[in-house]
Amino acid sequence: MIEDEKIKKKYYDALVNKDANYDGIFFAAIKTTGVFCHATCPAKKPKYENCLFFQDAQSALLAGFRPCKRCNPLSYPHELSPLVKEIVSMVEQNPEKRWKDEDFKVLGAHPATARRQFKQAYGMTFVQYARARRMGLALQSIRLGEKVIDAQLNAGYDSASGFNDAFSKIMGNPPIKKGEINVLYAKWINTKLGPMLSISDEEFLYLLEFVDRRGLEREIERLRNRRKATILPGETKISRQIEEELNLYFENKLIHFQTPVFFLGSDFQKKVWNALLKIPAGEVSTYKKIASEIGTPDGVRAVGNANGANQLAIIIPCHRVIQTSGEIGGYGGGRERKQWLLDHEQNFHKEDL
Structure with a gap:
């Protein structure tokens, strides 16, 4: 996510003026609708304070935003094939789904053909898109500090159950009773190098990663399974400590971290x-x-x-x-x-x- 105010204002002006010179240079995400667009989107322009700007589509997806149906930002400057349009539509209807070769065959397409067309149109693999969409649904609630998974966001998701299912499949179902299972808490931390995700309890920090890291979803699932834990949005004294230390690190005021960490490995x-x-x-x-x-x-x-x-x-x-x-x-x-x-x-x- 772009943090520089001068750049953000320049991109906002380009969005308002539908400046085609900026198509493909940035993607604008609208907090009030939950979608992201390219610079020349014909939709009504949002207020500046409701906009976030990303340099690439995958980052916008990971932040929990879905492609605008009016301007199809992922397809620019390409025209989507009917097959790719159908695949995207199905992902949006069921974002928590993990696709297999048989799913493409149901659409009457060879898996290799579908994946090739998707890569040509979107500049990312289908696996990257689907994974980013699932992760984005989970990370959106963390970014907004939601305490309850089933609190439907105001971002206009097509499916509340899809949001809940995507979250729980990655983070684990919430415990029915307190003490029934270990609970870890995930917190979104903004840094100069982009947003990071911390996962901790009141004793240790277990994970600290950039949210767009390749394979983050698998890392979270591995952590959850090894600790036999569910992961909920929230903060702990450990997450507050590492956020403070990261801020000092990026300000050149700290080089040795003191946050207690837990090594989960061989x-x-x-x-x-x-x-x-x-x-x-x-x-x-x-x-x-x-x-x-x-x-x-x-x-x-x-x-x-x-x-x-x-x-x-x-x-x-x-x-x-x-x-x-x-x-x-x-x-x-x-x-x-x-x-x-x-x-x-x-x-x-x-x-x-």
């Missing part, structure tokens, strides 16, 4: 994560060096996998690990974020000397 993964914590801010290490330090010099690939399995972004600094060649390497939150974090910590380190 013994090998924990060994790798503890090694990552020893990398000083402003410095980097390599997968090969980490493997050697933990006594498995031939386990470079395993170290890379453990690095990618980290569920506590920034706190466990997997972004400080690069390739032996000096290349920056991958990062679950995106290579651009990784480079930003490294630059940020390098600058902070210099100021701290």
Whole structure:
């Protein structure tokens, strides 16, 4: 989500004036209707304070907004095929559904054909779209701080049951009686690098990730199953603490996090994560060096996998690990974020000397 006020006002002017030069440059999400549009949408223009702006459609979906039916923002500048239109319509009718090859065949289409047409039209795979839609429904209630899952949002969702089902399939059903099951709380945290999601109880932080991270839905489900927990929107003293520390971190006022965390992984993964914590801010290490330090010099690939399995972004600094060649390497939150974090910590380190 775009936070810069100057850019937001520029994009709002483009939206009001239906400036075609900005089509595909940003997507405008309307809080009062729950939809997102491209710059030349013919619909009545909303007030500035009711608009959010995103650089890509997937981020808008993850924030819980659905494509506007008037301007079809995901199809711009392409024309949607009848097959893709039908698939999108079915996703909106049943957003919690997990599609299989048989579902495409029911539509009279080969799965590969349907997926190819979808990718050509939307610039993202069908799996990415469907997952982002499900996650968006769940994350929307978290972003708005909803306490009760079945409180229907005013954003105009087509199906209240779809909202509830999508939330509960990812986060787990709410406990019938207090103490019947573990309860963890999810909180939306806005940062300079985009929104993050924290999941905690009153003792530990279990997950901290950027909401657009690839595979976040699977991470949440894995956490829920391992802790035998349901996850509800809300905050704890731990979520408040990590939000405060993140704000200080991004303001160059904190580099060592004190929030209590819980490592949910294998013994090998924990060994790798503890090694990552020893990398000083402003410095980097390599997968090969980490493997050697933990006594498995031939386990470079395993170290890379453990690095990618980290569920506590920034706190466990997997972004400080690069390739032996000096290349920056991958990062679950995106290579651009990784480079930003490294630059940020390098600058902070210099100021701290």
